[in-house]
Amino acid sequence: MVEILDTTLREGEQAPGVTFSIEEKLSIANLLDDFGVDIIEAGHPIVSDDVFKSVKLISNQGYKADILAHCRAKKEDIDYAISCDVDWVGIFFCVSKKRLREHFNLDFQKAVEKITNTIEYAKDHGLKIRYTPEDSTRTEYEYLIHASNAAIEAGADRISIADTVGAMTPINMYNFVKKLKADLNVKINVHCHNDLGLAAANSLAAYEAGATLIDVTVNGIGERVGITSLSEICIALNCIYQVKNNWKLEKLTEISKKVSTYSEINIPPNMPIIGENAFLHKAGLHVSAVVNDPAHYELFPAELIGRKRDFILDKMSGINTVKKKLEKMKLDLNRVDLEKILNYAKQKRKGIVTENEILNIFTDYRNETIMFQ
Ligand code: HCA
Ligand code: CU
Numbered sequence: 001m002v003e004i005l006d007t008t009l010r011e012g013e014q015a016p017g018v019t020f021s022i023e024e025k026l027s028i029a030n031l032l033d034d035f036g037v038d039i040i041e042a043g044h045p046i047v048s049d050d051v052f053k054s055v056k057l058i059s060n061q062g063y064k065a066d067i068l069a070h071c072r073a074k075k076e077d078i079d080y081a082i083s084c085d086v087d088w089v090g091i092f093f094c095v096s097k098k099r100l101r102e103h104f105n106l107d108f109q110k111a112v113e114k115i116t117n118t119i120e121y122a123k124d125h126g127l128k129i130r131y132t133p134e135d136s137t138r139t140e141y142e143y144l145i146h147a148s149n150a151a152i153e154a155g156a157d158r159i160s161i162a163d164t165v166g167a168m169t170p171i172n173m174y175n176f177v178k179k180l181k182a183d184l185n186v187k188i189n190v191h192c193h194n195d196l197g198l199a200a201a202n203s204l205a206a207y208e209a210g211a212t213l214i215d216v217t218v219n220g221i222g223e224r225v226g227i228t229s230l231s232e233i234c235i236a237l238n239c240i241y242q243v244k245n246n247w248k249l250e251k252l253t254e255i256s257k258k259v260s261t262y263s264e265i266n267i268p269p270n271m272p273i274i275g276e277n278a279f280l281h282k283a284g285l286h287v288s289a290v291v292n293d294p295a296h297y298e299l300f301p302a303e304l305i306g307r308k309r310d311f312i313l314d315k316m317s318g319i320n321t322v323k324k325k326l327e328k329m330k331l332d333l334n335r336v337d338l339e340k341i342l343n344y345a346k347q348k349r350k351g352i353v354t355e356n357e358i359l360n361i362f363t364d365y366r367n368e369t370i371m372f373q
Helices: 022-035 049-059 075-083 097-104 108-124 141-154 170-183 199-208 230-239 249-263 284-292 319-328 335-347 355-371
Strands: 003-006 039-043 066-072 088-092 128-132 158-163 187-192 213-216
Touching: 003 230, 022 039, 022 049, 022 249, 039 049, 049 066, 049 075, 066 075, 075 088, 075 108, 088 108, 097 108, 108 128, 108 141, 128 141, 128 187, 141 158, 141 170, 158 170, 158 199, 158 213, 170 187, 170 199, 187 199, 199 213, 199 230, 213 230, 230 249, 284 319, 319 335, 319 355, 335 355
Parallel strands: 003 039, 003 213, 039 066, 066 088, 088 128, 128 158, 158 187, 187 213
Antiparallel strands: none
16 A cells, blocks of 8 residues: 655645746646545745635645645644645654754754644644655664654654655665664655655655655656656556555646646656656557557556657658558558658658648659659
8 A cells, every 4th residue: 555645746846937826726726636646745934925726726626636745844734735625734844953953053952842742732623644854865873763752742644755855766765665664653655856856766766765755746846857657657567566556547647737838847758657758659670569558668557647659750760650641641542652652751850740841752753653644
């Protein structure tokens, strides 16, 4: 069993240039709930009036998913969360020596008191609590364990391990979570930043070591270059780990496109799973194999996530690709026509042969043939 927490509406909105309207947030939350995520991290209510409104609105939709509000270790943050009717608060407070000294100017004992007082206050108000020792993976281990145990004793239901600057590797994450599991009697969540492109790998390593919830955002958007992406994690868990789930994977394409539109962050063509190129086959050998059985060159079928496969026609193509392309365009051609188009593709210096070009070659060729008859 593994749970998914989507934080597109909180972490995702921290991506440079991203601001979602309340209506856009509601539409994303509707899609996420329908898709089947377990928790929606809806925002940090004290940040602004519109964040407050959107968290409250989302909390009152009667979703299957639980709603979580992000909070600092401050009572006023918890009060705002309570007014939004959320199920969970996610309280974060970094306890690394460096941060305590250089940023908070607070000694460790005082920091722990602040954390536990806030947790007790939230618990008294019937909230479920996640405590995140922010920058967990660079925090001195004794501090991390001490603060987390104090948090658990004060009532925290989960400890979330945040790899806040993406400093981990999969093997380090695996060993780290194994050790935490032995030292903490609580469910472990994991939140991995993607500064080195390792977020999905690190999240899966944490899962293998016993973490039971993974934080994600749609398209991986978030502070700086973002965090683990929803589609990468769900597809990996589904296809590689065969995790039992009720996710509507066929909705992933729609969710991704919507968030790309609202966030105004384009999906790069080579983005795993969601990118334009994910099911475009090019080399002649690949196409002839895929025509027989897509599994030869697709880890999972395009249809699983609501996509269609297609074939690229260029100098690397073989006759099979031309045939497929023309079938798709409903053009009735003979072998000579196919060769003609393939030759054109072989000679083209740059780029793919578009459907328009195919039509032109076809028409020119037919005209020539008629003229010389
Ligand atoms: C932040 C940092 C955070 C917090 C994660 C959490 C991180 O933007 O406040 O509260 O669980 O990566 O450490 O996103
Ligand atoms: Cu983060």
